[in-house]
Amino acid sequence: MPEVSLFVYGTLKRGQPNHAALCRGYLRAERAAVRGRLFALPAGYPALVVREEDVLAAGTPDPLADAALQERAGRRPLPEPRKPLVRGELYVFGDPARRLPELDAFEGFRPGGESLYVRVLVPVLTPSGTVPAWAYAMPGPPPEGRPLPGGAWPP
Secondary structure, X not given: OOOEEEEEOOOOOOOOOOHHHHOOOOOEEEEEEEEOEEEEOOOOOEEEEOOHHHOOEEOOOOXXXXXXXXXXHOOOOOOOOOOOEEEEEEEXXXXXXXXXXXXXXXXXXXXXOXXXXXXXXXXXXXXXXXXXXXXXXXXXXXOOOEEOOOOOOOO
């Protein structure tokens, strides 16, 4: 069965309001970090911005193809993310056909359409090494966002 990995940095982390509803049933979880910048938004949640050169792939409407793409990316050596780092958690799920569309809808990601966030495949640093994982990121710094220089939310 295919697996899909997701880096979370905000309301999907353990102890945050959307974790129980959207991250239940994960296979594994561990501390993790990605290269990027984190912003606190006035709406009460954070936004991740990653560098274009760190994006391995963009999410598509086909969750099984995206899971396969992630698996292929994990077969080759990945660069270790450099600073600045955003800290969060990495979750591995065994149900990409259900999980990715559910998370895409929650994050407002519409492949090929106008979206608040984009789903991107990025190198994620974990205690056991660097792995490819999907993350929801904003295409650029949000004009109304406040930078979080510590790279963690809540600040």
